[in-house]
Amino acid sequence: MQAIRTLGQFVEDEQIVRWLAEQIAQNHRDSDTGARAVAKKARLPMVCSTCTATKACCSSYVIVRLYEGLxxxxxxxRTGRDTPELRADLRTRAERMDATPVADWxxxxxxxxGAERCTVYAVRPTTCAQLYVYSSPDLCNARSPNVISYTPRAEVAHANELEEAFRERLSLRKKVGRRYLGILPRMVLVALEAWDRTDFRDYLRQLDWPTEEAWAAAVSRAP
Ligand code: SF4
Ligand code: SF4
Structure with a gap:
């Protein structure tokens, strides 16, 4: 008889994090290739690779899929950073984001x-890794509508396909018309809180996942 496993044991035994990390890394590489191709064709500069400005991009409202939180x-x-303080920070941050209009965050x-570096860089969300800007960092910091950036259509489609495949591997049925995604701090917190639960599937399914329409509307209001 199969032992009852926690989420952490399940994803370890089934090599799910490794599989996801490989897929995410490939998606990051595809974004880089796509953004460089556009830059070459349109003779635009790859500004992010040499940007030393304050990282306005890391102050934005970041929406991620549950698998990215995982x-x-x-x-x-694995790096000993899952502490009660971190979970409290994640919760506070998520509640503040919920209470703030997307465009104001x-x-x-x-x-x-403190050195403006991402401390989860290798597994940073797709939203972050797919952002390539061809205009001045000043425009990013001014939150200008004139920022010129790469449009990663194929990479977003791949990330959405990966979400479907992830739910299949976890045997997580999707509520009709709902997406397993949300704001970055909440998705990380949900994954941490599910990690040691053997009833993680029931726990995850009963959460209040957003409708496709709600997220489409939220994203369209994002800066
Ligand atoms: S998105 Fe803007 S602020 Fe962020 S690294 Fe690129 S140029 Fe700099
Ligand atoms: S996860 Fe990393 S890259 Fe994304 S916003 Fe946060 S610090 Fe920036």
């Missing part, structure tokens, strides 16, 4: 360190 949770677990990310 791989970050795994990194935090401009706060440095919890995972940005």
């Amino acid at each position: 791989v970050i949770a795994d990194t935090l677990k 401009f706060t440095p990310c919890l995972f940005l360190d």
Whole structure:
């Protein structure tokens, strides 16, 4: 008889984090290739690779899929960073984001360190890794509508396909018309809180996942 496993044991035994990390890394590489191809064709500069400005991009409202929260949770677990203080910070941050209109949110990310570096860089969310800007960093910091950036259509489609495949592997049925995604701090917190539960599937399913329409509307209001 199969032993009852926690989420952490399940994803370890089934190599799910490793599989996700490989898929995410490939998606990051595809974004880089795509952004460089556009830059070459349109003779635009790859500004992010040499940007030394304050990272306005890391103060934005970041929406991620649950699987992206899971791989970050795994990194935090393995590096001893899953502490009660971190979970409290994640919760406070998520509640503040919920109470703030998307367009008004401009706060440095919890995972940005004092030197403006991402502390979960290898497994940073797709939203972050797919952002390539061809215009001045000043425009990013001014939150200008004139920022010119790469549009990662194929990479977003791949990330959405990966979400479907992830739910299949976890045997997580999707509520009709709902998406397993949310704001970055909440997705990481949900994954951490599910990590040691043997009833993780029931726990995850009963959460209040957003409708496709709600997220489409939220994203369209994002800066
Ligand atoms: S998105 Fe803007 S602020 Fe962020 S690294 Fe690129 S140029 Fe700099
Ligand atoms: S996860 Fe990393 S790259 Fe993304 S916003 Fe936070 S610090 Fe920036």
